[in-house]
Amino acid sequence: MAKTIEVNRLYAGNIHRKGQLSEIWKRLKKNRLAVAGMYFVILLLLVAVFANYIAPYPYDKANMVERLQYPSLKHWMGTDNFGRDLFSRLIVGTRVSLMVAAFAVTISLFFGSILGYTAAYIGGIYETFVMRIMDAFLSIPSIILAIAIAVSLGFGVTSTAIAIGFSNIPVFARVSRAAVLTIKDNEFIEAARSNGAGNARILIRHIVPNSLAPILVQISLSLANSILVISSLSFVGCGVQPPTPEWGSILSVGREYIGDFYPFLVFPGIFISVTLISFNLFSDGLRDALDPRLK
DSSP states (O other): OHHHHHHHHHHHHHHHHHHHHHHHHHHHHTOHHHHHHHHHHHHHHHHHHTHHHHOSSOTTOOOGGGTTOOOOSSSTTOBOTTSOBHHHHHHHHHHHHHHHHHHHHHHHHHHHHHHHHHHHHHOHHHHHHHHHHHHHHHTSOHHHHHHHHHHHHOSSHHHHHHHHHHHTHHHHHHHHHHHHHHHTTSHHHHHHHHTTOOHHHIIIIIITGGGHHHHHHHHHHHHHHHHHHHHHHHHTTSSSOTTSOOHHHHHHHHGGGTTTOTHHHHHHHHHHHHHHHHHHHHHHHHHHHHOGGGO
């Protein structure tokens, strides 16, 4: 009998979650700009996964005879100062930028959420101590903090991801803490506690699932911000280093040809701008779709 009740409870929970996802998708579809941003983000992910098959030339194949060529049927976005196909380098750069951004956001999400959840749930001196440290880090501009960490770790793909990830931990800590504070005193939490549920079970089974909405939005926003910071670090020489293709590092090399060869600046700038706009449009739409007050 008890087993039947448990199965029915799980089945009802699955139906409820499917209903919630359906409602979220219906609200998201009403925002056409958000849907367009979502589709472009999906396209970027596919490009990143299949970059080696999409790129018409090896990204590191140099040909000094064809250096600094303007866009043509052979090289759709021209060639760089070493004769490498610029389109191929930007396509592979998509994978580099998204990979570094995803790694950075994973670091921020893991450590920031742990600090935020535990601070809000435990409270007291621990909460004050943790959040004052987060406030101290937030007082430092994220790009400055990322540069400082990157310089101390050394330049490269991994160090760039770690630098950006740790610089964004306070953001996730504040968002997760605020989410927990809004629900930790609700009746269903008190009911779980009165039924003998421990603190770990309450956090994992009740608080975390009910506080995911703002964190999901923050993940999307942080991905866009991380891509911008990655490009900024690479542009000033503190991020991904050549010859690894990355949008910011390609722009950095293009500074030397700003008055003579426009493809070096225009096409990487378009990739960065359209990516940021798409992530931000999707994030805004996701935030509205996840807000139950907009039902």
